[in-house]
Amino acid sequence: MGRFGLTAGPRAEAAQPAVLAPERWLVHRVLERMRRPPVGIRLWNGEEVAAGEAAAVARVVLRDRGALYRLLLDPEFQFGELYSDGRIEVEGDLVALLEEVNRRQLSGGRAAAGLRRGPLNTLSRARANARHHYDIGNAFYRLWLDEAMAYTCAYFPREGLSLEDAQAAKMELVCRKVRLSAGETVVEAGCGWGGLALYMARRYGVRVKAFNVSREQVAFARERAAAEGLIAQVEFIEDDYRNIAGRFDAFVSVGMLEHVGRRHYRELGAVIDRCLSPSGRGLIHTIGRHRPTPVDAWTRARIFPGAYAPSLGEMAGIFEPSGLVVLDVENLRLHYAATLRHWLERFERSRDRVRAMFDERFVRMWRLYLSASIAAFTTGWLQLFQVAFGRVTDNGVPMTREHLYR
Amino acid sequence: MGRFGLTAGPRAEAAQPAVLAPERWLVHRVLERMRRPPVGIRLWNGEEVAAGEAAAVARVVLRDRGALYRLLLDPEFQFGELYSDGRIEVEGDLVALLEEVNRRQLSGGRAAAGLRRGPLNTLSRARANARHHYDIGNAFYRLWLDEAMAYTCAYFPREGLSLEDAQAAKMELVCRKVRLSAGETVVEAGCGWGGLALYMARRYGVRVKAFNVSREQVAFARERAAAEGLIAQVEFIEDDYRNIAGRFDAFVSVGMLEHVGRRHYRELGAVIDRCLSPSGRGLIHTIGRHRPTPVDAWTRARIFPGAYAPSLGEMAGIFEPSGLVVLDVENLRLHYAATLRHWLERFERSRDRVRAMFDERFVRMWRLYLSASIAAFTTGWLQLFQVAFGRVTDNGVPMTREHLYR
Numbered sequence: 121m122g123r124f125g126l127t128a129g130p131r132a133e134a135a136q137p138a139v140l141a142p143e144r145w146l147v148h149r150v151l152e153r154m155r156r157p158p159v160g161i162r163l164w165n166g167e168e169v170a171a172g173e174a175a176a177v178a179r180v181v182l183r184d185r186g187a188l189y190r191l192l193l194d195p196e197f198q199f200g201e202l203y204s205d206g207r208i209e210v211e212g213d214l215v216a217l218l219e220e221v222n223r224r225q226l227s228g229g230r231a232a233a234g235l236r237r238g239p240l241n242t243l244s245r246a247r248a249n250a251r252h253h254y255d256i257g258n259a260f261y262r263l264w265l266d267e268a269m270a271y272t273c274a275y276f277p278r279e280g281l282s283l284e285d286a287q288a289a290k291m292e293l294v295c296r297k298v299r300l301s302a303g304e305t306v307v308e309a310g311c312g313w314g315g316l317a318l319y320m321a322r323r324y325g326v327r328v329k330a331f332n333v334s335r336e337q338v339a340f341a342r343e344r345a346a347a348e349g350l351i352a353q354v355e356f357i358e359d360d361y362r363n364i365a366g367r368f369d370a371f372v373s374v375g376m377l378e379h380v381g382r383r384h385y386r387e388l389g390a391v392i393d394r395c396l397s398p399s400g401r402g403l404i405h406t407i408g409r410h411r412p413t414p415v416d417a418w419t420r421a422r423i424f425p426g427a428y429a430p431s432l433g434e435m436a437g438i439f440e441p442s443g444l445v446v447l448d449v450e451n452l453r454l455h456y457a458a459t460l461r462h463w464l465e466r467f468e469r470s471r472d473r474v475r476a477m478f479d480e481r482f483v484r485m486w487r488l489y490l491s492a493s494i495a496a497f498t499t500g501w502l503q504l505f506q507v508a509f510g511r512v513t514d515n516g517v518p519m520t521r522e523h524l525y526r
Numbered sequence: 527m528g529r530f531g532l533t534a535g536p537r538a539e540a541a542q543p544a545v546l547a548p549e550r551w552l553v554h555r556v557l558e559r560m561r562r563p564p565v566g567i568r569l570w571n572g573e574e575v576a577a578g579e580a581a582a583v584a585r586v587v588l589r590d591r592g593a594l595y596r597l598l599l600d601p602e603f604q605f606g607e608l609y610s611d612g613r614i615e616v617e618g619d620l621v622a623l624l625e626e627v628n629r630r631q632l633s634g635g636r637a638a639a640g641l642r643r644g645p646l647n648t649l650s651r652a653r654a655n656a657r658h659h660y661d662i663g664n665a666f667y668r669l670w671l672d673e674a675m676a677y678t679c680a681y682f683p684r685e686g687l688s689l690e691d692a693q694a695a696k697m698e699l700v701c702r703k704v705r706l707s708a709g710e711t712v713v714e715a716g717c718g719w720g721g722l723a724l725y726m727a728r729r730y731g732v733r734v735k736a737f738n739v740s741r742e743q744v745a746f747a748r749e750r751a752a753a754e755g756l757i758a759q760v761e762f763i764e765d766d767y768r769n770i771a772g773r774f775d776a777f778v779s780v781g782m783l784e785h786v787g788r789r790h791y792r793e794l795g796a797v798i799d800r801c802l803s804p805s806g807r808g809l810i811h812t813i814g815r816h817r818p819t820p821v822d823a824w825t826r827a828r829i830f831p832g833a834y835a836p837s838l839g840e841m842a843g844i845f846e847p848s849g850l851v852v853l854d855v856e857n858l859r860l861h862y863a864a865t866l867r868h869w870l871e872r873f874e875r876s877r878d879r880v881r882a883m884f885d886e887r888f889v890r891m892w893r894l895y896l897s898a899s900i901a902a903f904t905t906g907w908l909q910l911f912q913v914a915f916g917r918v919t920d921n922g923v924p925m926t927r928e929h930l931y932r
Contacts, residue, residue, distance in 0.1 A: 223919065226849070226918060226919060227849075276925060277925065277926045410845070410849075410850070410852075410918045411845075411846035411847070432838065432846075432852050433838075433839050433843065433846050434842075436838050436839025436842065437839065439816070439817075439838075440816065440818070440837055440838075441817070443632070443816075446816075446838050446855060446857060447856075447857045448855065448856060449854065449855035450853075450927065451851065451852060451853045453923075454923065498921065499919065500918035500919045503851060511906075512816045512906035513632060513906045515904065517857075517859075517860065519682060519683065519860060519861065520931070521931070522683070522931045524927075525927070525931050
């Protein structure tokens with residue numbers, strides 16, 4: 121067999137200008153490797169490789185020969201790069217395409233073995249990682265997030281809820297899970313633009329210290345606290361969760377664990393153990409996996425450097441070494457898909473403004489990231505865990521979870 | 527210093543007959559090692575060692591010199607042995623005494639390192655273990671369990687519920703968590719006396735295959751199925767969970783995992799993966815720990831050979847290697863304390879009949895086991911996890927848990 125498997129390839133068709141027979145054969149190998157999703161491919165000369173019924177969901181257009189070769193060498197990383205650069209185009213439903221690909225990977229083999237230890241997120245690295253993503257500019261996020269600027273999974277207890285209402289429902293659910301009462305103190309690790317901290321102060325009359333390493337987010341959050349007259353109740357601190365000091369009645373962290381990195385879980389557990397009062401309650405809300413799996417190379421490089429989404433077994437590494445015990449886990453996977461659909465729709469409505477702020481490459485990169493995230497949650501590729509926990513010795517835990525649903 | 531620390535011991539008191547000064551010193555060392563619980567000790571000659579306020583909760587009576595020495599050499603195992611033999615007596619509240627001891631151990635250092643791999647529960651060993659405990663005789667368990675003979679944690683959503691109602695509430699909660707609907711098929715791994723299998727068939731119109739290796743329990747369950755006219759719907763199979771064959775809409779296992787042993791979790795996960803339909807739901811209800819901890823030597827030897835109560839991190843070893851994902855975890859620790867209080871009260875009411883069936887040693891052994899279990903749950907020494915799970919690809923999961931509380 122020749123290097124490109126000429127003799128084993130499909131029989132030669134009439135030669136098309138600029139597409140070589142081995143290239144056509146390679147395209148089929150790519151499709152096979154992806155377990156033949158219902159996706160067509162159009163090559164740079166207009167030639168269709170898998171058309172008709174087989175291409176029911178979408179068509180991938182490879183705009184140049186180099187795109188094919190790059191895709192072959194490193195599909196996980198290069199698909200994102202080539203799509204961002206416009207060298208790959210997708211005609212049809214991008215989310216549906218990614219869902220089909222995910223499904224085939226999930227129903228296929230087992231997870232990659234030999235996970236690395238995960239990123240070492242030192243204090244300065246953690247700050248740089250956060251800035252990479254969150255300091256893009258508040259104006260950008262304002263274009264497509266809800267009014268409260270919640271950039272985490274919302275909660276849709278009823279169909280047809282607006283994004284605003286679903287984000288409020290999420291904040292309410294978190295507050296109920298940690299059983300806040302007026303006058304208590306709360307520490308928040310990774311507070312984003314401050315929406316939850318302000319909600320807790322406003323609705324529950326608690327005092328909050330909210331930590332975040334993103335300068336832009338903290339500045340925004342402080343302005344909101346001032347505008348709402350909540351400065352006496354909510355303090356936003358531009359610092360790392362590892363520098364939390366003091367004792368609190370509750371610890372909450374919504375959407376930060378993804379940036380902690382699994383080799384720091386024990387350290388995070390020690391921070392919580394140190395700052396939680398004897399009857400303290402806690403909650404961590406995080407993207408997760410059904411088993412240990414690395415973040416894909418493109419997302420790690422372009423979207424979330426230093427990120428890691430843990431399995432529940434890995435999260436046990438936060439709680440078990442300390443005197444903490446898990447009281448309640450809820451998997452809100454499909455809520456994140458619903459949240460992301462809102463975001464993608466708003467993003468597309470604002471894409472001209474995004475392009476004016478940045479460029480076309482940025483628009484395509486973010487479209488892919490949001491679309492791939494929807495597909496990841498709808499196919500079970502990603503999970504969303506809300507884990508409520510407490511002290512192992514605390515008998516003040518309610519006997520049922522009915523209070524969450526009143 | 528002499529072998530018994532004579533020179534470092536407390537100053538000599540007036541010698542009492544048959545209690546040597548070094549022995550008195552040893553008693554103090556025992557109390558210190560236990561971090562001075564508010565417990566008095568009376569020695570075999572009537573001498574009180576820690577009396578007054580210090581003995582607020584209970585008094586431990588050591589009836590002979592040998593009891594002291596055995597307790598020193600191997601307290602974990604020997605306390606149970608000596609109590610069962612009547613060589614240790616407890617005056618006052620046995621449960622409160624054990625709670626005080628647990629609390630001090632929990633607030634002290636970390637868990638023992640170097641966990642062994644856990645018991646190898648082969649098919650024949652698993653059968654022998656089950657018979658050790660469950661084949662004591664149905665007549666015995668009838669004396670103090672509820673009518674449905676549920677020998678697992680009940681659910682007390684309201685205060686003052688009877689044991690019968692709380693066991694029914696538990697069964698209902700399990701059914702709701704796995705979302706049964708009429709005509710579906712369920713497999714139950716470790717079905718005890720069949721209460722849950724019959725409940726599911728009766729209330730939800732499902733067909734159940736229920737596995738159990740205890741001959742006495744299976745015989746009893748079959749009689750009940752016949753009496754209730756449910757033979758066409760419920761099949762009780764005297765066999766190991768590893769021999770489950772077929773495909774089912776739901777997998778439930780209430781109180782069996784404790785007997786599986788952690789080195790068999792992956793195997794259990796493979797069994798579930800094999801027998802669960804693509805939209806199948808599952809639930810495991812088990813005693814657990816807040817971190818990996820071995821079962822104490824006495825319980826392992828006398829009550830539950832081959833038993834192991836896992837941490838949530840260890841339970842991940844069931845789900846993560848298969849295509850299963852955790853959807854919901856609820857920690858019902860305090861419900862087990864409430865359940866056990868009912869059992870202990872009923873047991874004490876029947877103790878004369880238990881003694882007539884067995885002997886005084888058996889009565890004392892079971893009193894200690896039930897009391898120690900209450901103390902373990904009230905102090906956080908043990909947890910009770912209900913873990914609901916499903917296929918990672920199943921999007922039929924309800925958006926909220928409200929349906930559990932209607």
